[in-house]
Amino acid sequence: MSGRTVTIAQVAKHAGVAVSTVSYVLSGKRTISADTRRRVLDSISALGYHPNAGARALASKRSNVIALVLPLRAGMHVPVLMRFASAVVTAARRFDHDVLLLTADEGTAGIRRVAASALVDALVLMDVELDDRRVPLLRELPEPSVLIGFPAEPAGLTCVDLDFAAAGARCVEHLAERGHEEIALLGAPSVVYDRGTGFATRTREGFVAALDDHGLKGVALPCEETFDEVYETVRDLLLDRPGLSGLVVHNEAAVSHVLAALRQLDRRVPHDVAVVAICPDDVAERASPPLTSVLIPAEEVGREAVRLVMDKLEGRPVPDSTLLTPLLAIRASS
Amino acid sequence: MSGRTVTIAQVAKHAGVAVSTVSYVLSGKRTISADTRRRVLDSISALGYHPNAGARALASKRSNVIALVLPLRAGMHVPVLMRFASAVVTAARRFDHDVLLLTADEGTAGIRRVAASALVDALVLMDVELDDRRVPLLRELPEPSVLIGFPAEPAGLTCVDLDFAAAGARCVEHLAERGHEEIALLGAPSVVYDRGTGFATRTREGFVAALDDHGLKGVALPCEETFDEVYETVRDLLLDRPGLSGLVVHNEAAVSHVLAALRQLDRRVPHDVAVVAICPDDVAERASPPLTSVLIPAEEVGREAVRLVMDKLEGRPVPDSTLLTPLLAIRASS
DNA sequence: GCCGGTCGTCGAAGCGCTTCGACACTCTCA
DNA sequence: TGAGAGTGTCGAAGCGCTTCGACGACCGGC
16 A cells, blocks of 8 residues: 555556556556556556646646535525435546535635636536526636526526426326316415525416416415414415315425324315325325325436536537426325 | 636736745745735736635645545435535635535545545544444544544544433433423434434433433333324323323424324323424424424534644644533423 | 558656745844 | 844745657558
């Protein structure tokens, strides 16, 4: 093994070749004879050599690091975010890149800093809002970037997200197939709609449009996240709309409260009220009864975001907008 | 502003000084006259200069990046993890460092890689387990590291965590003060105890010891995370122990299920059964009724971990073990 | 048998920064 | 008044890597 900081020069000497030859073995940018390659690789593992990241970045003008920028508002969707983050890291490693984590408290200055200092080659932004103040900066940055979520004006940007409109519609379609005639969407807290967060709005639009398509009656309501508020909302809803027999819940924190409220109101799921959720799989599975759900494909979104940003880094053309198709998992609640 | 990649040489020329002078202005490692310093700083902002991270790392042997290593098992405590991560990033920025995110799927190889390639100066590991396979590696690494959580054999390592034993004891003490005589701890799922995760075990030990100290009767049970299982556990518990009037819940996912189960069993909180939780504040506040809780101080733990790792980087001595005192927030449930 | 064309390898020139030693000053104090 | 001690600044030597141009060696074609 090593004796502290093995350099490429030591590898070269050990293998009896030039430094540049070792470099070419590693990068594959020039042809190297099988024999030489083997000798070099043997020396590398014999010495325990790891290329120095700083030196490599300096010489090649590539740091092989991408920035992952956390959302402006902490506290929302936290579990899903973690899965995004984890998926992004895993995907980045497939492309031999690492991931630098950036929070929002530094504001746009952090983004500017890591880009200007060549700490990162590219950026992935999570949980982009409709009116996201990070977006103008991205436009003027030479480093490529990919957004998870859609801002109001996505022209010229590369965005990935679950197709929330389709997700909302898919839930309606499912309930229509099951014969329900009046349904409701319980969405995000109203503050989320007020600040125009894209995914909440788009789900609602998809839901409302699909009501029409399938000739169903229905309503879309915001939904707060404490049990008491959820309980009231559900109670009032059932009171106002006696014919209502289906519920779509697009609010991870409220899911279990909705079910508890229904139990308390003596409505059986799915007998009296069918419930479909838009939430991560594990939440749906842990509920009682397990919920039919449109899963939020965090892994897929993360993977796709990284793929796109790598394509941009290599100068390959990429689509402006990538919408991932929602997948409905049918469980006991509908 | 810039015209693409401003270097220190351009700043030096613009300010009419030597390159080294600019460097010393930036690092403060030599005295510079006020006048020169101002000229240099003016040039820096006039040109929009940002030091190249790679070059700096190469020359100074410091990358100013620390690694944040995610836990081996994904899926546990996910929301809390995100707050750790965020706190670590924020704290690291205060020390002018950035944070590289590492997942466990690369195994220990990832840790070895970023350390050997000098990509990072130091490491912070989240959610360390009793028998953590990353720990032996840390001992042989020259880079300093800090663990969040305690392994079975922490000698020679630097560990930070909430004092879970004290947290368990604090809950008992609180219920004893309120006059309860028989109480129970609903803890993590049994699989978590089986693999010996430290925080679960330590809470239980603190709980059990405190029962004795305060002369209470009680029991500590594992607790699964689906509603149905929680319901059964709670029902059986109340059946077996008619005198039981207090519950400590140390399982974030089960908290709302426990409350729903109690509602269903017609036990009023806190009138019939007092409930104290060990969970993040927002979960406790969102419950109904809002729960008296020992909060898990993610921000503080993250901040402390970074402070320690920076101390180690600077060669300052640090304590092997840092236990953060639990804080009980009294709310409506007890 | 000579010419042009790969193929495989080498040496050297940076990449942008930090840091060390040197050096010209300006103060002090004997 | 001159030795000694600071100050403030400079120049140059790397840090470990990539990459460019050069150059033998070897090939087939005429």
